[in-house]
Amino acid sequence: MQWLIWQFQKDVESMIKYLTEGQVAQFQKNGVIVIPDFYRDEEINSIQRGIYDVIGQVMVKNGVPDTRTEFSSETFDQGYLDLIRQNRAWGGEVYDGIKQIPAFVRLVAHPAHEAIFSELRLGAQPGVAAGGYGIRIDNPLEDKFRAMWHQEYPAQLRSIDGLVFWSPLISITEDIGPVIFCPGSHVEGPLAVCEADPESSGRNGAYALQIYREAEYLAKYEKLAPLTNPRDLVVIDFLVLHASGYNRSTRPRWSMQFRYFNFSEPTGRGHAWRGSYAAGVDFRKIHPELFVA
Numbered sequence: 001m002q003w004l005i006w007q008f009q010k011d012v013e014s015m016i017k018y019l020t021e022g023q024v025a026q027f028q029k030n031g032v033i034v035i036p037d038f039y040r041d042e043e044i045n046s047i048q049r050g051i052y053d054v055i056g057q058v059m060v061k062n063g064v065p066d067t068r069t070e071f072s073s074e075t076f077d078q079g080y081l082d083l084i085r086q087n088r089a090w091g092g093e094v095y096d097g098i099k100q101i102p103a104f105v106r107l108v109a110h111p112a113h114e115a116i117f118s119e120l121r122l123g124a125q126p127g128v129a130a131g132g133y134g135i136r137i138d139n140p141l142e143d144k145f146r147a148m149w150h151q152e153y154p155a156q157l158r159s160i161d162g163l164v165f166w167s168p169l170i171s172i173t174e175d176i177g178p179v180i181f182c183p184g185s186h187v188e189g190p191l192a193v194c195e196a197d198p199e200s201s202g203r204n205g206a207y208a209l210q211i212y213r214e215a216e217y218l219a220k221y222e223k224l225a226p227l228t229n230p231r232d233l234v235v236i237d238f239l240v241l242h243a244s245g246y247n248r249s250t251r252p253r254w255s256m257q258f259r260y261f262n263f264s265e266p267t268g269r270g271h272a273w274r275g276s277y278a279a280g281v282d283f284r285k286i287h288p289e290l291f292v293a
Contacts, residue, residue: 016115017115017119018112018115018116018119019033019035019116019119019120023035024119024120027120027235027237028120029183029184030181030183030184030224030240031181031183031184031185031186031187031236031237031239031240032181032183032224032234032235032236032237032240032242033234033235034226034228034232034233034234035232035233035234035235036228036229036231036232037231037232038112038167038231038232038233039107039167039230039231039232039233040231041231043103043107044073044167044169044230044231045073046103047101047103047104047107047135047169047256048071048073048076048169048230049071049073049076049103050098050101050102050103050104051076051077051094051098051101051135051169051254052068052071052076052077052078054094054097054098054101055068055077055078055079055080055083055094056068056079057097058083058090058093058094058097059079059083061093062083062086062087062090064082064083064086066079067079073230076169077170077251077252077254080094080137080252081139081251081252084139091137091139094137095134095135095137098135099133099134099135104135104256107256108128108133108258109128113165113258113260114126114260116163116165116235117163117260117262120163120235121161121163121262123264124161124262124263124264124265125262125263125264126260126261126262126263127158127260127261127262127263127273128258128259128260129156129158129162129258129259129260129261129276130275131275131276131278131279132156132158132258132259132276133256133257133258133259134256134257134258135169135254135255135256135257136253136254136255136256136257137252137253137254138177138244138247138252138253138255139247139252140247140248140249140250140251140252141247141248142247143246146177146243146244146245146246146247147242147243147244148210148243148244149210149211149214149218149241149242149243150193150209150210150211150241150242150243151190151191151211151238151239151240151241152164152236152237152238152239152242152259153190153238153239154190154193154209154283154287154290155209155276155277155283156238156259156261156276157268157271157273157274157275157276157281157283157286158238158259158261158262158268158273158274158275159238159261159262159263159265159267159268159269159273160190160238160239160265160267160268161237161238161261161262161265162238162259162260162261162262162268163235163236163237163238163259163260163261164234164235164236164238164257164258164259165233165234165235165236165256165257165258165259165260166179166233166234166235166236166255166256166257167228167230167231167232167233167234167255167256167257168228168229168230168232168253168254168255168256169230169254169255169256170230170251170253170254171227171228171229171230172226172227172228172229172253173227173249174227175247175248175249176245176247176248176249176251176253177244177245177246177247177248177249177253178225178226178227178228178245179225179226179234179242179243179244179245180223180224180225180242180243180244180245181223181224181225181226181236181240181241181242182217182218182220182221182222182223182224182240182241182242183221183222183224183240184221184240185217185220185221185239185240185241186237186238186239186240188217188239188241189239190239190287190290191211191212191217191290192211192212192213192290192291192292193209193210193211193212193283193290193291193292194209194210194212194291194292194293195208195209195210196208196209196210209283211241212292217241218241221241225245238259238261261273271286274286
């Protein structure tokens, strides 16, 4: 009986369509779509509450008095900047902790994301990129950790046709630095990279990979920098060119991102979905033909 109930639920879920034909066509053309109000308030509020609580626990651990006001979805991150002003490493403790919030982990594995992947990648066998999900904290003026122009694939070696699911936890304004996209650039396919840090900010690892002949590619495409809000979802092709904006506000930019990939895509299957730079996998060794020394 339990199996029949489970199978019925799976059948119902498979009948639900989350994207319109227009959205699918837009994604195929641009490599990125914005879906307003995709998530429910309670889904986002639970994650914001979890962040508030983790910040509180880091305060307790490090003997910092907690003088914050009661939780509010508008000010869930209060106290965080005070922590990193005292000790930047305490911000790392918050960063590592919040990716383990149950409400966030539940959201990552929500059936809707698998369904969207299947709608955009017909015939795919979806997978969730382990270690490829987290909650970014882009602090004001910390350009060292800003993602330069890149494709997702070199840093997240899973499958070439993978997707990034990105959603802000605060309202994104011009001064807080929206993500910038080159719509349509995914048609270029995987681009060669080189190791460089043009802004001389001390980047290393995946942060220091630069698109080879980057300026030529960027000149070919218009730029899109959507101003999104909590509950909005942005779906990004692994091959579309994109970059973090510069945060010139007085508040960190909090955003969720996670990656899905396709087990059946030949290139990813060929290197056994090898993982990411963060997991110690070097793109140069997997794809030497795409690295320019």
